Amino acid sequence: MKAFQLVAWQKPPELREVPVPEPGPGQILVKVGGAGACHSDLHLMERPAPKRPVKLPFTLGHENAGWVEKLGPGATGFAPGDPVIVYGPWGCGNCKNCRMSMENYCENAGGIARGGGLGGYDGGMAPYLLVPSSRFLVPLGTLDPREAAPLTDAALTSYHAIKRSLHLLGAGSTAVVIGAGGLGQMAIQLLRALAAAATIVAVDTSSSKLETAKHLGADEGLLSGDAAVTRIKDMTRGQGANLVIDMVGVNPTLQTAAQVARTLGHLTIVGLGGGALPVNFYSPPHECSVASPYWGSITELMEVVSLAQAGKIRMLVEHFPLERVGEAYQLLHSGKINGRAVITPNR
Numbered sequence: 001m002k003a004f005q006l007v008a009w010q011k012p013p014e015l016r017e018v019p020v021p022e023p024g025p026g027q028i029l030v031k032v033g034g035a036g037a038c039h040s041d042l043h044l045m046e047r048p049a050p051k052r053p054v055k056l057p058f059t060l061g062h063e064n065a066g067w068v069e070k071l072g073p074g075a076t077g078f079a080p081g082d083p084v085i086v087y088g089p090w091g092c093g094n095c096k097n098c099r100m101s102m103e104n105y106c107e108n109a110g111g112i113a114r115g116g117g118l119g120g121y122d123g124g125m126a127p128y129l130l131v132p133s134s135r136f137l138v139p140l141g142t143l144d145p146r147e148a149a150p151l152t153d154a155a156l157t158s159y160h161a162i163k164r165s166l167h168l169l170g171a172g173s174t175a176v177v178i179g180a181g182g183l184g185q186m187a188i189q190l191l192r193a194l195a196a197a198a199t200i201v202a203v204d205t206s207s208s209k210l211e212t213a214k215h216l217g218a219d220e221g222l223l224s225g226d227a228a229v230t231r232i233k234d235m236t237r238g239q240g241a242n243l244v245i246d247m248v249g250v251n252p253t254l255q256t257a258a259q260v261a262r263t264l265g266h267l268t269i270v271g272l273g274g275g276a277l278p279v280n281f282y283s284p285p286h287e288c289s290v291a292s293p294y295w296g297s298i299t300e301l302m303e304v305v306s307l308a309q310a311g312k313i314r315m316l317v318e319h320f321p322l323e324r325v326g327e328a329y330q331l332l333h334s335g336k337i338n339g340r341a342v343i344t345p346n347r
C-alpha cells in the first residue's frame with residue numbers, strides 16, 4: 001500500500017510503498033476512512049530532529065477514523081466492519097494517569113504520549129492503520145468515519161480545553177476564542193453546546209472565518225487588534241473574559257489573550273505557535289490561571305462522539321484522496337482550508 005511518510009527531518013514527506021501491517025496479539029488493524037491533516041503535522045515536517053530519538057520513516061496522520069479490518073490474536077470488543085474512531089495519544093495503560101483515562105499524560109511516555117503519526121508509530125495517511133490496543137478505539141455508531149476523523153483531535157483538544165474551565169462559564173460570563181480556524185470553529189460549537197449561558201466572542205485576522213464563527217454560534221466576531229481588546233473590555237464592564245482560549249499561540253495572540261482575560265479567569269494556550277507569554281505581578285490579571293492542555297482523555301473522546309451523534313457539533317471537512325495529500329498540506333499551510341482537510345485513502 002502507499003503511505004505518506006516522514007523520511008527525514010526538515011524534508012518534505014513522501015508517498016512510499018509499504019507492506020500492509022499484520023495485527024499481532026491484542027492489536028487491531030483499521031481500514032482508514034479519514035485521516036485529518038493537522039497544523040501539528042506542519043510543525044513535524046518543519047522541525048529539526050528532536051532530542052528524543054524518533055525512528056524514521058513513519059507514516060503521518062494522527063487524526064484517524066475508519067472501520068475495523070482485522071483483530072489480532074486475543075483482541076476483543078470489536079468486529080470487522082465496525083466504524084471506529086482512533087484515540088490519538090497512546091500511553092502505557094498502566095500508570096495512574098492512563099488508568100484515569102488520561103493517556104495523553106502517560107507517566108511512562110516521557111512527558112506526553114504520542115501515538116500513530118506523531119513519531120515512532122505509523123499513522124493513518126495510508127489505507128490501513130495498526131492500532132496497538134482496542135482501548136484506543138471508540139465506536140462511531142451512525143457517524144461516517146470520513147466526516148468524523150477530526151473529532152479525535154480538533155474536537156477532543158478543544159473539548160478538553162473547554163471542559164476544564166466550565167465552572168467559570170455560568171450566566172453573564174464571557175468566553176473568547178482567538179483563532180477561528182479548524183480548532184476555533186470546533187471550540188465555538190462546543191462552547192455553544194456546553195456553556196449555553198456564556199457570551200462567545202471569536203477573534204481572527206480573517207473576516208470570512210469570523211463569518212463562519214458567527215454562523216457556528218459566536219455572538220460576536222472581532223478582527224484581531226486593539227479595537228478587539230477595547231470591545232471585549234466594553235462588553236464585560238471592564239472585567240475581561242472568564243475564559244480566553246488562544247488557538248494560535250504566537251506573541252501577538254498571547255498578548256491579546258493576557259489583555260482580555262479577567263482576574264480569577266483562565267487563559268488557555270492550545271496553539272503551537274511558539275510565542276511566549278510574559279508573566280509578572282500585573283499581567284496576566286491577578287489569579288488568572290494559565291494552562292497549556294495537550295489533547296484529551298479517552299472518556300472525553302467518547303463524550304465528543306456523543307455530541308456529534310446528537311448533531312450538536314459538526315466539523316467542516318474538505319476531502320482529498322491520498323494522491324493529493326501534498327496539496328492538502330500546502331493549502332493548510334497557506335490558510336486556504338476552511339475547517340479541516342481530511343485524507344480518504346480508501347475513497
Ligand SMILES: [Zn+2]
Pocket residue numbers: 038039040041062063153154
Ligand atoms: Zn493534531
Ligand SMILES: [Zn+2]
Pocket residue numbers: 091092093094095096097098103105106107108109
Ligand atoms: Zn501510562
